[in-house]
Ligand SMILES: NC(=O)c1ccc[n+]([C@@H]2O[C@H](COP(=O)([O-])OP(=O)(O)OC[C@H]3O[C@@H](n4cnc5c(N)ncnc54)[C@H](O)[C@@H]3O)[C@@H](O)[C@H]2O)c1
C-alpha cells in the first residue's frame with residue numbers, strides 16, 4: 001500500500017546511512033520523514049533546512065533531493081519523539097547495533113501511546129547485524145510494563161532487514177548533503193506483514209531474512225573489514241587504495257573464497273550467481289570516486305570480532321565443520337593490530353592485548369565470545385600471541 005498524504009516515517013539516526021539511504025528511500029516512497037538523533041548540531045541543521053541532496057558517485061550517478069522532513073532532538077525533547085512514534089506508519093533506525101537499547105524506550109512509549117485503532121506501525125532496524133529488528137524488539141519488550149505480553153506490542157509489525165549501500169564518512173563542509181555509491185539493496189522480511197507490507201519502491205521483499213543478511217554481512221562486510229584491516233597495516237588510507245594493493249586483494253579474495261563456500265553450501269546458492277555477486281562487491285570497493293577510509297570501515301573492531309559478526313560467525317561454523325579458515329583468521333589477526341587511538345574500541349582492544357594477567361586463550365575467548373574448547377579458539381589464540389609479541 002502506498003502511504004496516504006501526510007503519512008510519517010520516524011527514522012532514528014540521521015547519519016550517513018540514515019540521510020543517504022533509508023531517509024531517501026522513505027522520502028521517495030512518499031513518507032514525510034521525521035529524523036531523530038542525539039547530535040544537536042545535526043538536528044539543528046536539519047530543522048533549519050528545507051532540503052538536502054544525496055549525490056551518487058560512480059557509473060550512472062544521479063543527484064536526489066530529499067524534502068518534507070522534520071528533525072527531533074531525542075535527548076532534548078524525548079516527548080516529541082514518543083508522540084511521533086505514536087502516529088507514524090513506519091519506524092526505522094540506523095544508529096549502530098550497540099545503540100538499539102537506547103532508542104528502544106522511546107519506541108516502547110510511543111507504542112503505548114498509540115491509538116489501537118491505527119494501522120500497525122512497521123518497525124525496521126537497518127543495522128549491519130543479524131536479526132537487528134529482533135534485538136530492537138527485545139529491548140522494546142524490556143521497556144514495556146507488561147513485558148512480552150504487553151498489549152502495545154500488537155500495534156507494531158517487527159521485520160528484520162538487510163541494508164547495503166556504501167556511505168562513507170562525509171567530507172567536512174558539505175553540510176547535510178551525502179555522497180553515496182550508486183548501488184543499493186534493501187531486503188526486508190515480508191513474512192511478519194501477512195500480505196500488508198508497506199509500498200517502498202526499491203525494497204526487495206524476501207521470505208525470511210537469514211539467507212539475505214548472511215550473504216550480505218559475510219560477503220560485503222567480511223570483505224570490507226578484511227580490506228580495511230589489511231589495508232590499515234599496509235599504510236593505505238582509502239578503501240580503494242587498499243584493495244588496489246595486490247597483497248590486500250589476495251587476502252580479500254581468500255577470505256571471500258572461505259565465506260563463499262560456506263554460504264553456497266548453507267543457503268544452497270547458485271555458485272555462478274554468487275561468484276558474480278562477489279566480483280561486483282570487490283568492484284564496489286575499487287570505486288575511486290568514493291572517499292571511504294580504512295578507519296571508518298574498520299571502526300569498532302571489538303564489535304566486528306564478536307560472536308555473531310562478520311568474521312567469527314562464518315569462521316566458527318567453518319571450523320566446526322573440520323576446516324580451519326586460515327584467511328578469516330589472518331584477517332582477524334590484522335584486526336587485532338588496528339591501533340587507531342580515535343576509536344574507543346581500538347583503544348580497549350589494545351588494552352586487552354596488553355593485559356599480562358590474561359593468557360592468549362583468555363584474550364581470544366573474551367574477544368570472540370567462544371568457549372576455550374571451540375576449534376576456532378586455538379588458531380585465533382596464535383594470532384593473539386603474534387599481535388602481543
Ligand atoms: N555507512 C554505511 O555504509 C552503512 C551501510 C549499511 C549499514 N550501515 C549501518 O547503519 C548504521 C549506522 O551507520 P552510519 O554509517 O550511518 O553511522 P553514522 O555514525 O553516520 O550515523 C549514526 C547516527 O546515529 C546517531 N545516534 C547515536 N546514538 C543515537 C541515539 N541514542 N538516538 C538517535 N540517534 C543516535 C548518531 O548521532 C549518528 O548521527 C550502522 O549499524 C551501520 O553498520 C552503514
Ligand SMILES: O=P(O)(O)OC[C@@H](O)[C@@H](O)[C@H](O)[C@H](O)CO
Pocket residue numbers: 128163164165166167220221224225296297298299300
Ligand atoms: O557499518 P559497520 O561498522 O558495521 O561496517 C563498516 C562498513 O563495512 C559498512 O558500513 C559498509 O559500508 C556497508 O555495510 C555497506 O552496505
